[in-house]
Amino acid sequence: MPVKTAVLGYGRSGSTLHAGPIEKLDDFQMTAVCDIDPRALEQANKRFQCNLYEDYQDMLVKEDLDLVVIVTRSHQHAPMAIDCMKAGKNVLVTKPWAVNVEEAREMIRTAAETGTQLLPWLPARWGCDLKRLRELVRSGIIGRVFQIRRSVFTFGIRHDWQTLKECGGGYLLNWGPHIVDQPIQLAGGRVKSVFAHMKQIINPGDVEDMFFGMLKTEEDITVVVEHNIAASGLPDWVVQGDRGTIFVRGKQVEVHKTTFPETFDPGEYRNPVTISVGKEELTGNPYGDQFEIYVHIARAVRGEEPYAISLDSALNLSVVLAAIRQSHETGETVRC
Numbered sequence: 001m002p003v004k005t006a007v008l009g010y011g012r013s014g015s016t017l018h019a020g021p022i023e024k025l026d027d028f029q030m031t032a033v034c035d036i037d038p039r040a041l042e043q044a045n046k047r048f049q050c051n052l053y054e055d056y057q058d059m060l061v062k063e064d065l066d067l068v069v070i071v072t073r074s075h076q077h078a079p080m081a082i083d084c085m086k087a088g089k090n091v092l093v094t095k096p097w098a099v100n101v102e103e104a105r106e107m108i109r110t111a112a113e114t115g116t117q118l119l120p121w122l123p124a125r126w127g128c129d130l131k132r133l134r135e136l137v138r139s140g141i142i143g144r145v146f147q148i149r150r151s152v153f154t155f156g157i158r159h160d161w162q163t164l165k166e167c168g169g170g171y172l173l174n175w176g177p178h179i180v181d182q183p184i185q186l187a188g189g190r191v192k193s194v195f196a197h198m199k200q201i202i203n204p205g206d207v208e209d210m211f212f213g214m215l216k217t218e219e220d221i222t223v224v225v226e227h228n229i230a231a232s233g234l235p236d237w238v239v240q241g242d243r244g245t246i247f248v249r250g251k252q253v254e255v256h257k258t259t260f261p262e263t264f265d266p267g268e269y270r271n272p273v274t275i276s277v278g279k280e281e282l283t284g285n286p287y288g289d290q291f292e293i294y295v296h297i298a299r300a301v302r303g304e305e306p307y308a309i310s311l312d313s314a315l316n317l318s319v320v321l322a323a324i325r326q327s328h329e330t331g332e333t334v335r336c
């Protein structure tokens with residue numbers, strides 16, 4: 001039986017990233033679309049044979065749904081998810097699933113109380129770069145990892161609600177679920193402390209468009225995360241081990257592997273180290289393939305396999321994002 005699904009928020013992301021796989025995969029049936037914008041409903045009406053709603057509470061009362069996909073503005077996610085779960089519906093919540101830790105905790109509590117499934121959407125966990133980096137690190141090719149740097153540099157100027165605090169805008173909540181989460185996953189999952197700085201440089205509105213964070217993990221790995229505006233910049237990833245370094249720029253991966261001399265000459269102030277460079281190209285999407293993820297979502301909603309993203313790890317991400325903001329505001333290192 002296809003998963004009876006509603007998209008709540010048929011905007012840029014809801015009508016593409018989510019409606020795409022729901023439309024194409026036999027696992028799903030688009031049962032309803034809800035949006036307050038009549039133009040969005042008109043678009044949905046042309047594409048799907050489904051019921052249309054302007055009021056999601058009305059939809060929750062009238063529709064028998066296996067899953068509600070919440071893709072509204074960021075500050076709406078948690079309150080809507082809680083309402084859906086209280087109405088007995090499972091929810092997939094786009095990133096950021098919450099604008100603060102309290103909201104994240106309340107969603108988790110509601111899922112437990114109502115016995116519904118709460119599925120956080122963190123597609124970058126399926127990223128082809130993260131997948132390949134995991135394989136390379138596990139192979140031991142660069143030895144013991146001690147530092148990971150994840151950067152995105154872009155001169156992107158936005159003019160939408162993402163520039164407004166009251167809507168949950170800002171680059172930390174927008175990009176953090178991708179580029180703060182990924183290196184934490186690669187490093188082992190747990191952050192001990194955070195020192196961070198944010199700025200509003202070129203975007204309109206009242207939120208940051210740049211953030212820089214230095215995270216220390218329980219495995220004693222330094223994780224540097226950075227979203228910055230620049231015409232070009234550092235590689236997307238620099239993963240440093242005690243036997244080499246991996247660089248990722250777009251789809252290009254370079255593995256710099258060191259070979260130490262078999263014996264050290266104490267007469268030399270420094271013994272020569274040779275470095276070999278291996279190159280390869282990534283295939284796939286660094287921010288995840290939504291079709292692959294949706295096949296998994298169908299299986300998770302049917303109870304055939306556990307959802308790949310634990311609530312604990314999503315909550316942990318919310319804690320780290322809050323710590324980045326707190327460190328910026330106080331100028332102090334924040335323990336997580």
Ligand SMILES: NC(=O)c1ccc[n+]([C@@H]2O[C@H](COP(=O)([O-])OP(=O)(O)OC[C@H]3O[C@@H](n4cnc5c(N)ncnc54)[C@H](O)[C@@H]3O)[C@@H](O)[C@H]2O)c1
Nearest residue numbers: 009010011012013014034035036037071072073074094095
């Ligand atoms: N790669 C990704 O995972 C990814 C990419 C883009 C956006 N997003 C996330 O998706 C969310 C939406 O972003 P977007 O760019 O699509 O925004 P958008 O403004 O294009 O879409 C939001 C939609 O929600 C609708 N809406 C607002 N209030 C509503 C209500 N009360 N009931 C029903 N519908 C309502 C709006 O009319 C609009 O159509 C954001 O939280 C963003 O972070 C995720």
